[in-house]
Amino acid sequence: MTLALVVATETVATASSPTAGLALRSGSVIGHLLGQLESLDVADRRVITRPDTAAELRGLGCEVIESKGLAEDLREIARVAREATEPILIVHGDVVAHREVFARLVLNSKAPASAAATRVKPIGDSPNRPVMRIRRGRIVSAGTRHHQVTDPNAMFRGVLRVGEEETGTLADVAERFAELADLPDGLTEISPVRILWQSPDEIAELLGEAESQDTGLPAALTSTPVVGDDAPALLLTGMVRSGVKVTARGSRELVCERVLDQAQADAAQQAVDAVDEDRVRLNAAVKNNDGFFTTYAVSTYSRFIARWTAKRGWTPNGVTAISMGISVVAAAFFATGERWGMLLGGVSLYFAFVFDCVDGQLARYSRQFSTLGAWLDATFDRAKEYTVFAGLAVGSTAAVAGSSVHGGDVWYLAVAALTLQTCRHMVDFAFGASKRRKAPEPLPVVPLEMPDDSMLDEPERAKSRPKGGGLGHLAVWLSGRSEKIRVFHWFKKIIVLPIGERFALIALTAMIFNAKVTFIALLTWGTIAACYTIGGRFLRSLTQPRAARIDA
Amino acid sequence: MSTVLPGGMSSGTPEAKDARGEAFTFHGDRLVAYRDDGPISQTLGRLSGGQLPPLLPLLVAAIVTGILLIAGVNGQTSPAIFAPVLALLLAGPAATHPHSGRLDWLVPPIMRAIEYVYLATLAFAHDVSKPLTYAFIGVLAYHHYDTVYRTRQRLWPAKWVFRAGLGWDGRLLIAAVATLAGVLPATIAVLTVYLGLLFGIESVYTWTRTGTGKGVMVNLEDDGESPPSAEETAAEEAAERAAAKEASEETV
Numbered sequence: 001m002t003l004a005l006v007v008a009t010e011t012v013a014t015a016s017s018p019t020a021g022l023a024l025r026s027g028s029v030i031g032h033l034l035g036q037l038e039s040l041d042v043a044d045r046r047v048i049t050r051p052d053t054a055a056e057l058r059g060l061g062c063e064v065i066e067s068k069g070l071a072e073d074l075r076e077i078a079r080v081a082r083e084a085t086e087p088i089l090i091v092h093g094d095v096v097a098h099r100e101v102f103a104r105l106v107l108n109s110k111a112p113a114s115a116a117a118t119r120v121k122p123i124g125d126s127p128n129r130p131v132m133r134i135r136r137g138r139i140v141s142a143g144t145r146h147h148q149v150t151d152p153n154a155m156f157r158g159v160l161r162v163g164e165e166e167t168g169t170l171a172d173v174a175e176r177f178a179e180l181a182d183l184p185d186g187l188t189e190i191s192p193v194r195i196l197w198q199s200p201d202e203i204a205e206l207l208g209e210a211e212s213q214d215t216g217l218p219a220a221l222t223s224t225p226v227v228g229d230d231a232p233a234l235l236l237t238g239m240v241r242s243g244v245k246v247t248a249r250g251s252r253e254l255v256c257e258r259v260l261d262q263a264q265a266d267a268a269q270q271a272v273d274a275v276d277e278d279r280v281r282l283n284a285a286v287k288n289n290d291g292f293f294t295t296y297a298v299s300t301y302s303r304f305i306a307r308w309t310a311k312r313g314w315t316p317n318g319v320t321a322i323s324m325g326i327s328v329v330a331a332a333f334f335a336t337g338e339r340w341g342m343l344l345g346g347v348s349l350y351f352a353f354v355f356d357c358v359d360g361q362l363a364r365y366s367r368q369f370s371t372l373g374a375w376l377d378a379t380f381d382r383a384k385e386y387t388v389f390a391g392l393a394v395g396s397t398a399a400v401a402g403s404s405v406h407g408g409d410v411w412y413l414a415v416a417a418l419t420l421q422t423c424r425h426m427v428d429f430a431f432g433a434s435k436r437r438k439a440p441e442p443l444p445v446v447p448l449e450m451p452d453d454s455m456l457d458e459p460e461r462a463k464s465r466p467k468g469g470g471l472g473h474l475a476v477w478l479s480g481r482s483e484k485i486r487v488f489h490w491f492k493k494i495i496v497l498p499i500g501e502r503f504a505l506i507a508l509t510a511m512i513f514n515a516k517v518t519f520i521a522l523l524t525w526g527t528i529a530a531c532y533t534i535g536g537r538f539l540r541s542l543t544q545p546r547a548a549r550i551d552a
Numbered sequence: 553m554s555t556v557l558p559g560g561m562s563s564g565t566p567e568a569k570d571a572r573g574e575a576f577t578f579h580g581d582r583l584v585a586y587r588d589d590g591p592i593s594q595t596l597g598r599l600s601g602g603q604l605p606p607l608l609p610l611l612v613a614a615i616v617t618g619i620l621l622i623a624g625v626n627g628q629t630s631p632a633i634f635a636p637v638l639a640l641l642l643a644g645p646a647a648t649h650p651h652s653g654r655l656d657w658l659v660p661p662i663m664r665a666i667e668y669v670y671l672a673t674l675a676f677a678h679d680v681s682k683p684l685t686y687a688f689i690g691v692l693a694y695h696h697y698d699t700v701y702r703t704r705q706r707l708w709p710a711k712w713v714f715r716a717g718l719g720w721d722g723r724l725l726i727a728a729v730a731t732l733a734g735v736l737p738a739t740i741a742v743l744t745v746y747l748g749l750l751f752g753i754e755s756v757y758t759w760t761r762t763g764t765g766k767g768v769m770v771n772l773e774d775d776g777e778s779p780p781s782a783e784e785t786a787a788e789e790a791a792e793r794a795a796a797k798e799a800s801e802e803t804v
Contacts, residue, residue, distance in 0.1 A: 411683065
């Protein structure tokens with residue numbers, strides 16, 4: 001359960017009506033927003049607004065908090081945050097966004113804090129929205145009218161989520177800013193952008209590219225500057241400066257934008273309508289790191305099966321069970337030792353694999369994650385493969401001697417294939433466990449009143465490679481370089497014989513030849529894969545630091 | 553998280569320092585769990601006090617086992633009978649080592665290779681039913697995969713499971729002794745049923761009991777299916793590049 005604080009203090013520049021009251025097709029901006037939050041089970045929704053606009057917002061059916069100015073806004077937020085035991089969503093009342101944007105923040109986010117952001121590069125000297133600098137998904141520095149950002153590369157989109165473990169920090173930040181807002185020169189105005197490495201030439205060069213690339217957001221959407229108080233941006237800056245890990249969440253395809261006049265509201269409505277939100281969500285449910293066979297022979301359409309199953313209310317575990325069932329059928333076909341059985345077995349195995357992909361996509365699409373599901377999926381994947389091995393071995397012996405399906409006694413090959421595959425997996429698992437991660441350094445804490453951000457992590461200049469010497473470093477460097485070339489990228493994916501390729505290899509060799517050929521193919525390719533994997537990781541390990549001392 | 557591991561080691565992500573004094577973390581405790589040491593190995597490990605490195609002796613054990621298997625497995629008193637004792641003496645004492653070496657990730661897969669190859673070769677040479685041998689290795693594989701999947705979800709198998717499972721060392725020794733006594737087929741059959749029930753029931757019980765709640769959104773397959781170098785390679789670089797290039801990803 002999440003608590004939403006909607007900050008509706010901005011007014012339309014030419015009039016004194018709240019921007020939250022601007023009209024969308026289906027009513028006011030804020031009405032639409034509150035409806036979206038309600039549909040996400042955000043039961044507790046409170047609106048903070050100015051006394052002169054409160055009347056207009058009272059009819060919305062949720063608690064309206066009147067506040068006279070920024071300091072009071074912040075104190076109200078601090079009061080709510082202090083009592084809260086659930087995550088808090090702070091959102092501008094004039095945000096027009098796809099429901100999916102909120103869904104991801106409310107339902108999927110596990111970070112201590114996260115904020116809606118869009119990468120924009122470059123940003124001029126006088127941006128219309130608060131800017132930030134993102135590095136590796138984390139907001140390193142966030143700005144307001146009173147806080148400068150060095151080399152910004154993204155804009156804040158007016159939605160901040162704070163996890164329940166950090167609501168105390170949020171309250172502290174809000175109280176501190178409230179104090180500063182009360183002081184005559186507590187918060188000084190400052191130019192929002194400082195250029196360190198982003199040279200003017202670089203910006204000019206990037207500008208052309210960025211304009212053509214930036215299809216997601218029509219320029220009209222951000223043409224009006226924010227003029228009023230901006231408590232959410234201050235709180236974001238405060239969280240970042242308090243050493244909280246704030247992640248940037250955003251999507252180029254999905255709209256999330258503050259609207260400050262009617263023209264922007266219309267543009268936002270258009271931008272929202274132009275996107276097939278369900279399609280974006282469905283595409284995001286497909287893992288983007290899958291193997292070649294999975295990507296091109298299964299994921300191209302399995303997502304539609306996932307959507308179909310989601311509409312019928314199937315659970316991912318149910319789909320996993322179906323997939324397991326189909327592979328048992330495949331194993332039974334293989335065990336017949338007849339050509340028709342091999343053909344049907346191959347086809348069944350393919351569909352078992354399709355449903356194997358569907359369960360994960362369904363889980364991500366319909367946001368049904370469970371520990372049990374993750375275990376079932378992984379365990380049944382192994383069970384499917386090894387059941388099919390057994391079926392093939394039975395069929396090979398059962399086949400009439402002399403027939404093309406007859407491969408003789410291949411149980412020893414089946415055991416060898418099982419052993420090789422398990423050992424290959426153990427290499428992956430053990431290597432993953434032994435990977436050294438830099439111990440997380442505490443994030444810098446910077447006084448909230450400090451106008452510049454030079455005490456936060458400074459942006460780095462582009463690095464040149466390779467760093468370090470030796471064979472290991474060379475291998476790492478080569479591997480990184482080759483990743484940029486498509487053919488090499490897929491070659492490296494295919495050579496390790498991932499699950500999709502394995503299932504395809506089993507199905508095809510069994511359909512065309514017999515079990516003996518299948519096992520020999522699996523063993524040959526698997527051995528090559530093992531050598532490649534172990535060799536590569538051996539070299540990679542040499543680049544790792546030697547352990548000098550262990551405190552277990 | 554602090555559980556006590558089979559070897560008596562306390563788990564939790566160990567903090568280590570490299571030669572330059574920079575702190576790093578890794579899951580050495582998981583590597584130790586993946587070894588699947590039985591009571592004898594653990595005793596040897598306690599005696600050695602975790603001072604003996606695991607990889608080199610294990611490599612020697614693998615080579616020795618391979619040579620002994622090639623030298624002969626057929627007779628009741630063939631040279632291969634002695635492999636488990638040698639493997640145990642070589643690899644057992646490292647059971648309590650933190651597995652902090654740069655190449656210590658090679659230990660669990662080599663251990664599995666020794667175990668499965670030895671047991672399967674012995675079984676095939678002594679007229680154990682072939683499907684039964686396949687099932688036997690399958691049961692062991694289930695346990696070893698299950699251990700991995702559980703540690704990743706922080707559902708560490710209890711100490712007694714590793715003890716009751718006899719460990720790789722216990723299973724090899726029992727197989728060797730059974731061969732000497734001429735009762736390997738019956739022994740494999742009993743072990744398959746016993747271990748199948750033990751690992752199967754214990755695992756399903758634990759998962760269904762703890763697994764109904766909302767899980768962490770992890771894909772247990774991730775490490776299992778990732779290419780060796782692809783994303784680890786330039787993980788940082790790629791993340792930077794991807795983020796800079798397009799904000800279309802889920803996490804910018």
